[in-house]
Amino acid sequence: VAMLTGPKPLDGKRVLVTAGGTVERIDPVRYITNDSSGKMGFAIAEAARDRGAKVTLVVGKADVSPPNGVEVVAVRSAAEMRDAVMCRLPDSDIVVKAAAVADYRPARPRAEKIKKSAEALTLELVPNPDILQEIGEWKASREDGARKPFVIGFAAETTDVEKHATDKLRRKKSDLIVANDVTAEGAGFGTDTNVVSVYGPNGLVASLPLLSKKDVAGRILDLAQDGLRASGP
Numbered sequence: 001v002a003m004l005t006g007p008k009p010l011d012g013k014r015v016l017v018t019a020g021g022t023v024e025r026i027d028p029v030r031y032i033t034n035d036s037s038g039k040m041g042f043a044i045a046e047a048a049r050d051r052g053a054k055v056t057l058v059v060g061k062a063d064v065s066p067p068n069g070v071e072v073v074a075v076r077s078a079a080e081m082r083d084a085v086m087c088r089l090p091d092s093d094i095v096v097k098a099a100a101v102a103d104y105r106p107a108r109p110r111a112e113k114i115k116k117s118a119e120a121l122t123l124e125l126v127p128n129p130d131i132l133q134e135i136g137e138w139k140a141s142r143e144d145g146a147r148k149p150f151v152i153g154f155a156a157e158t159t160d161v162e163k164h165a166t167d168k169l170r171r172k173k174s175d176l177i178v179a180n181d182v183t184a185e186g187a188g189f190g191t192d193t194n195v196v197s198v199y200g201p202n203g204l205v206a207s208l209p210l211l212s213k214k215d216v217a218g219r220i221l222d223l224a225q226d227g228l229r230a231s232g233p
């Protein structure tokens with residue numbers, strides 16, 4: 001009952017979450033994507049909603065339906081996701097980038113279906129914008145005292161999790177990085193559970209056991225709330 005009637009920890013806050021995988025067109029019937037299910041980002045959006053936040057969920061391709069009670073912005077490519085995210089930053093208190101953004105896209109998407117031939121086919125790929133890095137740069141360029149969101153990125157790794165995660169945190173100027181070893185049992189894409197460790201500017205912040213994605217979402221929001229309190233008025 002207290003959950004329904006009492007004040008909630010994120011009352012009045014705006015939370016922007018990205019989830020799912022991006023879709024990079026090759027031609028009208030083919031695309032490049034990845035194994036992201038959207039579940040981790042959806043769990044965070046749902047948990048933030050239950051804590052009283054006004055939630056915007058920017059979602060690419062996902063295997064499950066987004067939660068009710070949040071604003072859903074459907075996108076396909078990384079470029080579309082970038083635009084949807086960047087224009088909402090000034091209104092956001094917390095940004096969680098759980099989406100699996102394709103690192104590359106076809107250099108020349110075709111307007112017509114590519115016909116087969118006996119020849120080998122080479123597809124040229126060009127790098128996508130790094131949205132999390134652009135968020136970090138946008139934040140760094142804001143004047144002192146201007147409203148800045150607390151930014152949480154993710155890192156999907158298969159080796160040297162700590163090293164790669166802390167490198168990403170620094171390169172992308174994020175406040176926290178949630179790292180998962182996608183090869184670990186019960187972790188990563190498609191599952192309902194996850195095993196993550198969270199890194200901040202001073203190193204390891206939390207090393208969580210195997211938990212449901214819902215419980216992982218709760219722990220991540222606890223850390224975001226601590227971060228907001230530390231940087232807030």
Ligand code: CTP
Binds near residue numbers: 128154156
């Ligand atoms: N990310 C992003 N834009 C991209 C690529 C990644 O915003 N073009 C974000 C993801 O949403 C995630 C974080 O950056 O929050 C880390 O993504 P990850 O794929 O683990 O790292 P990369 O920097 O792309 O490096 P690599 O894939 O080589 O490990």
Ligand code: CA
Binds near residue numbers: 101102103
């Ligand atoms: Ca990547």
